[in-house]
Amino acid sequence: MAHAAEAHAAEAHAHRPQSFIWRYVFSKDHKVIGIQYYVTAMLMALVAGLLAMMVRLQLAWPDKTFPGLGRFLPDGYSDGVMNPEFYAMLFTMHGTIMVFFVLSTAPVSGFGNYLIPLQTGARDMAFPFLNGLSYWTFLCGCVTILASFFVSGGAAAAGWTAYPPLSALRNSIPGSQWGQTIWIVGMVFFIASFTMGGLNFLTTILNLRTKGLSLMRMPMTLWSMFLVAILGLLAFPALTAASLMLIFDRHFGTSFFLPSGLAVSGAPLLAADGSPLHSGGSPLLWQHLFWFLGHPEVYILMLPALGFTSDIIAVFSRKAIFGYKAMAGAMVAISALSFVVWGHHMFVSGMSPYLGMAFAVGTMLIAVPSAVKVFNWLATLWRSRIRFETPMLWALGVVSLFISGGLSGIWLGQSAVDIPLHDTYFVVAHFHLIMAGAALFGVFGATAYWFPKMFGRMMNDTLGKIHFWLTFVAYYCTFFPMHYIGIAGHVRRVYDPYQYQFLKGLQPINEFITVSAFVLGSAQVFFFINFFWSAFKGKKAGENPWQSNGLEWTCPSPPPHGNWPGEIPEVYRWPYDYSVPGAPTDHIAQTDPSPLGQRGEGH
Amino acid sequence: MSSAPTHALDQAGRPSSGGGGGPVLGPPGGGEGPTGGGSSLFGDAPRFGLWLFMGTASMLFIGFTSAYILRRASGDWRPLSAPSVLWLNTALLFSSSATLQGARRRLRGSDLPAAQAWLAFTGILGVSFVVGQVLAWRSLAAAGVFLSSNPHSSFFYLLTGVHVAHLLGGLVWFVADFVKVRRLAFTPGEDGLRLFATYWHFLAVLWAYLLFLLFVY
Numbered sequence: 019m020a021h022a023a024e025a026h027a028a029e030a031h032a033h034r035p036q037s038f039i040w041r042y043v044f045s046k047d048h049k050v051i052g053i054q055y056y057v058t059a060m061l062m063a064l065v066a067g068l069l070a071m072m073v074r075l076q077l078a079w080p081d082k083t084f085p086g087l088g089r090f091l092p093d094g095y096s097d098g099v100m101n102p103e104f105y106a107m108l109f110t111m112h113g114t115i116m117v118f119f120v121l122s123t124a125p126v127s128g129f130g131n132y133l134i135p136l137q138t139g140a141r142d143m144a145f146p147f148l149n150g151l152s153y154w155t156f157l158c159g160c161v162t163i164l165a166s167f168f169v170s171g172g173a174a175a176a177g178w179t180a181y182p183p184l185s186a187l188r189n190s191i192p193g194s195q196w197g198q199t200i201w202i203v204g205m206v207f208f209i210a211s212f213t214m215g216g217l218n219f220l221t222t223i224l225n226l227r228t229k230g231l232s233l234m235r236m237p238m239t240l241w242s243m244f245l246v247a248i249l250g251l252l253a254f255p256a257l258t259a260a261s262l263m264l265i266f267d268r269h270f271g272t273s274f275f276l277p278s279g280l281a282v283s284g285a286p287l288l289a290a291d292g293s294p295l296h297s298g299g300s301p302l303l304w305q306h307l308f309w310f311l312g313h314p315e316v317y318i319l320m321l322p323a324l325g326f327t328s329d330i331i332a333v334f335s336r337k338a339i340f341g342y343k344a345m346a347g348a349m350v351a352i353s354a355l356s357f358v359v360w361g362h363h364m365f366v367s368g369m370s371p372y373l374g375m376a377f378a379v380g381t382m383l384i385a386v387p388s389a390v391k392v393f394n395w396l397a398t399l400w401r402s403r404i405r406f407e408t409p410m411l412w413a414l415g416v417v418s419l420f421i422s423g424g425l426s427g428i429w430l431g432q433s434a435v436d437i438p439l440h441d442t443y444f445v446v447a448h449f450h451l452i453m454a455g456a457a458l459f460g461v462f463g464a465t466a467y468w469f470p471k472m473f474g475r476m477m478n479d480t481l482g483k484i485h486f487w488l489t490f491v492a493y494y495c496t497f498f499p500m501h502y503i504g505i506a507g508h509v510r511r512v513y514d515p516y517q518y519q520f521l522k523g524l525q526p527i528n529e530f531i532t533v534s535a536f537v538l539g540s541a542q543v544f545f546f547i548n549f550f551w552s553a554f555k556g557k558k559a560g561e562n563p564w565q566s567n568g569l570e571w572t573c574p575s576p577p578p579h580g581n582w583p584g585e586i587p588e589v590y591r592w593p594y595d596y597s598v599p600g601a602p603t604d605h606i607a608q609t610d611p612s613p614l615g616q617r618g619e620g621h
Numbered sequence: 622m623s624s625a626p627t628h629a630l631d632q633a634g635r636p637s638s639g640g641g642g643g644p645v646l647g648p649p650g651g652g653e654g655p656t657g658g659g660s661s662l663f664g665d666a667p668r669f670g671l672w673l674f675m676g677t678a679s680m681l682f683i684g685f686t687s688a689y690i691l692r693r694a695s696g697d698w699r700p701l702s703a704p705s706v707l708w709l710n711t712a713l714l715f716s717s718s719a720t721l722q723g724a725r726r727r728l729r730g731s732d733l734p735a736a737q738a739w740l741a742f743t744g745i746l747g748v749s750f751v752v753g754q755v756l757a758w759r760s761l762a763a764a765g766v767f768l769s770s771n772p773h774s775s776f777f778y779l780l781t782g783v784h785v786a787h788l789l790g791g792l793v794w795f796v797a798d799f800v801k802v803r804r805l806a807f808t809p810g811e812d813g814l815r816l817f818a819t820y821w822h823f824l825a826v827l828w829a830y831l832l833f834l835l836f837v838y
Contacts, residue, residue, distance in 0.1 A: 144666040217673050225666040251677040259684030266779060271769030274692065298697035298772060303688055310684075 044154075046146035047579055051153050052132030053472060056465075059124035062160060064542075066115035069108045071539055076100050076108075078525070078532035080514040093172060102513040103192045106175035109511060110193070111167070113178030114201065117315065118208050119160055121457040125322035126250075127156065127215050129464050130243045132472060134219060136570035137240045139228025139587060141580045144221040152214035159207030162200055171195030177511065179308055182275035182301045186267040189282050199268060202261045209254045209261075219247035228569070230589035234346070234619035235608075237568055237593045238339065241346050242325025245353040246318050252357070253314035260307035273299035305367055309360035316453045317356045321349060323460025324391060327416040329593070330467050331395055333566045334410035335402035336604050338594035338616065341394040348387035348394075355384050365433040366440045374433040381431030388424050392417065403597075408482035409564075412463030415490050416456045422494075423452025426501065441511070444504025450497045462489070462545070469549075470563045474575040475556030481548040488541035495534035499527050565605045567593040572609050592618025671816055675823050678787065682827065685780060686834060692772050701773040703836045704760045710753035711832060717746035718825045721818050728802065731809045737802055740814075744795055747788070747821075754785050773835075780831050788824050791817075 042050055072094075075084070083098030094104035131149065135142055143149045166173040175193030176185035184190050185198050223236075223244045236244075263274040276296035280287045287295040332339045339345060361369060361377035369377075395417050404410065426448040429435045439445060462485075469477045500508075503524045508515060515521040515528070562571040569589060573582045587609040595606040595615030606615050662669050692698070724739035758778065761767075768778045798817045807813035 145670060213677055216677070217670050220673055221666050221670045225663055225669055251673060252680050255677055255681035256684040259681055259688065262779065262783070263688065266768070266775065272775040272779075273697075273769070273772065274688065274775065298692070298695040300691060300695065303691050306691075307684060307688065 044150060046142070046150045048131045048135050048143045048146070048149060049472070049577060049581075051149050052128055052130070054153050055131060055156065056124055056128030058157060058160060059120050059128055062115050062123070063120040065164065066112050066120060067539055067542070069112040069115070071535065072100070073105065073108050073112060074532040074535045076105055076513070077515065078529045080516060100513075103172065103175060105513045106177075106191070106511070107167070107173040107193050107197070110175050110177050110201075111163070111173050114174070114205075115163065116454065117178060117319070118205070119163065121319045121454060121461070122212065122315070123156065124461045125326070125457060125464065126243070126246050126318060127152075127212070129239075129322065129326070129461075129468065130215070130219055130246070133239060133468065133570060134222050134243055135226070136471075136573065136577065136581060137237055137568060138223055138226055139231060139569050139589060140222060140226035141582075141586070143218045144226055145218050148214050149218050152211040152218070155207055155214065156211035159204045159211060162207055163204035166197045166200040166204070169196040169200060171197055173197040174201035179312070180264070180304075181308075182264065182267065182299075182304050183277075183280055186264055186275050186301075186304075187280070187282060187287070188268055199265070202265055205261055206258065209258050212250050212254060216247040216250040219243055220251070223247075228586050228589055231569075231608075232619055234343070235589060235592040235617075237325075238328035238345060238349075239322070239325040241349055242321040245349055246321050249314040249318050249321075249353055249356065253311045253318075256307045257311040260304055260311075264304065267296075267299070271295075273297055275299045275301050275304045277301065302364075302367055305364050306360070309363045310357075312363060313360040314353075314356045316449070317352060319453055319457040321353070322464075323416050323457045324349065324420075326460045326464040326467070327395065327413040328391075329568070330409045330413040330463055331398050331417075332594050332596065333467075333564050334405045334407060334413070335399055336405070336596045337398055337402045338596060339394065340397035340400075341390070342592065342594065342618070344390050345394050348390040351387040352384060355380060355387075359384065359431075362431055362433075362436065365436045371433075378431055378433050382428060384431075385424070385428050388420070392421055392424075407466075407564075408477065408479055408486060409463050409467035411483065411486045411490075412459050412466060415459040415486065416463065418490075419451050419455040419459060419493075422498075423448055423450075423455065427452060439504060441509055442504040443500040443508045443510060446510055447497050447500035447504060450500070455493055455497065459489075462486070465549070467564065468570075469552065470559030471570060471575050471577070473553045473556070474559055475552055475554075476559050476563060477552040477556060478548050481544050481551075485541060485544035485548065488544070489538060492534050492538035492541055496531055496538050499531055503527050565603070567591075567595060567605050567607050569593070569608050572607060590617065591615060594618070667816060668819070671819060675820070678823075679827075681783070682780075682830070685776075685783070689776055689780075689834060692776070695772070697771065698773060699771045701761075701766065701771070701777055701835075703832075704757040706753055706757050706760060707832070710750050710757065711828065713746050713753060714750045714825050714828055717743045717750065718818075718822050720746060721814065721821055724802075725812065725814045725818055728807065728814055729810060729812050733802065733805060737799075740799055740802055743821075744792070744799060747792055747795065751785060751788060751792075754781055757781070777835055780835065784824070784828060784831055787827070791820055791824055794820065 041047075045051060045054075072087070075087075080100075084095065084100075085098040087100075088095035088098040091104075094101060094107075131143070134140075171192040171194070173193055174180065174185070174197040175191050176198060180198070180201065185194060188194055188198075223240060227236075263272070266272040267274050267276055273296040276299040278294040278297035280294075280296060289295050328339050328345055359377055359380040361373060362381045365374055365377075426444065430439060430445060430448055466477055466482055469475075506521075506524060508521055508524055516525060559575050561573070561575055563575075564571075569587065570577075572587055589608045590611045591606065591608055593608050595601075595617065597604045598606055598615040601612075601614050606612065662672065720739050720742040724736050724743060727733075727736035727739055758781070761774065761777070766774045768775055794817050798814055801807065801813065
């Protein structure tokens, strides 16, 4: 690098906060904040993963005693046998932490913060202070939600969807004493942090793009972050409203969600004068508000994975993404449709069949843009020179999970099929494959792909491949058999399935699933070793180790404060000009002004 | 939650305040126009961010509205009559919007003493509104109408409470801008109160909407 650039870098350092605390802890730099978010989310994933392991242990061998666990978790186990209430807390907190604090956070808040300024060509986010504040708000949410295990009665146990009346009556279950209140407070922290992030994402993408970077030249990752931010800003307020009303119902005696005629343990809920304590409220109202958020929320998890996958597939096939406009349009269509399909979570809650039909049709329409995405990924791969490096394996894993999980979505979208399958393991299989799995694989793919940029070092490829193959096989072994037990009638959220005669025969399958889940969990050790070892000891990466075109690969790895040591680069093309005939290399950086290639649509 | 963005917007409005000629942190697009009067929304990051915030806050009230409409259809709804102080409060809030416009015009005309006076009026009217809302709650409570009395009163306390929470965030912002006017921190002719005024008018319109929803609709 030339001396001039070093001088610029020195200038950049001069503006950078000097003390360790302000540089790395209360930082306003989007890269530090992105990594903070990412690492926090991954630690939360460890917690939520361990919760799932205990759930699986119970489902496979509910009659066995585990004295060791009993000593470690005296409140959860009595005499080595899990308490039913503790089981409900486990699956509730597993779902809540995974959906919000891991799979919304790692791809969106983690990679979003890290990548958006680098891919838009900005020095930082539009509102750096707000960005730092959002991380610390998020951390408060994490601490709050984890603290709920240690309050009287234990953690929330009404499911991640927190349906009233279970969640609205403080004496309904032990987890509803303080755990549910703390759950709501944790969620409010999370929503506040996600809102601050969304304001930053949209403002940065729309206001701070560098010269030449028109919308139709943005990488798919940037498109996905743009849409995710819109979804978050429009959908999360519904849950904020509902959460406030739930708090009021729980603590201030209102009846937003609570009807009359309620009884707890056989005793009717009556006021001192004998009138019902609550009346007229509608538990269905909560479901509507929750799922108005809930369905866009699952696309908040999914869309970044789709964006990462598109970008990784293009780089490792050395081809332009097939059908760029269709790909962007498909994501826009998926986002728009996500707001009109929430009712498909409520087919059994009771709704007019005509309304159910409308929701079913909307849901199945989502299959169209989803199929466009799969077709275009396959067309990008078709007859390309595929490089099977670790990021590419994860991206292909996303494609695989998106297809296998998406197909069962078409089943479940129809009310006639959903009604018998609702609340069975078929649904668990569906959303773990498409939402959880594809999002998780997307995060791992993005980690493998952008790690060199984030830490300046390569991840170990062998460890990465071992991690991928173990995870991929174990993931399918864990979740695919759930389709079968679901069709056989295995219900969700049941502490001991074998109390029902007709489920007794499913125990061997549950044992297989549990062993697979343990393999899946153990395989993550390879990731954590690889991550921390490579961050300090990995091979030096250089600016652009994957021969990529994106703007983020034109700055040093890791980028300094302010991202580019010199001037902000100007963009002359989209990031997909790979293998252009006549070009000196098989990739043309976005900053290359040459007239070759397709260049995307300029201004 | 509502006070946080305002604070950050102020910070972000002057992204390169860290030092003269600091090209390092000045966003290339947004750095040009945070103070420009007629700049487009896309060239003005703080203004754009504020509109996004008002959008997401509106979604919150749309969520409450849908709950309100659904809940009203149930049998136990007993309509509440509006405490009369609410009409006075409404007048106070709209007057504060008007005086804020006055302050804005004086500031643009570089008449700083007058701008300060008009702004002080705005603050007094805004605080009076909050006091008036507290009086409205107390008068209802004195009449035996509490949060849990019936669904209409629940919604009344909830919606007015959430609105006041947003307004308190606005008052924090007000203090920050008032201090700036006192310290002459604006360049002559600058429309320095524009963002705050946008938010404050939003709160007035929101209040009018809530009044309509609660007592007219």
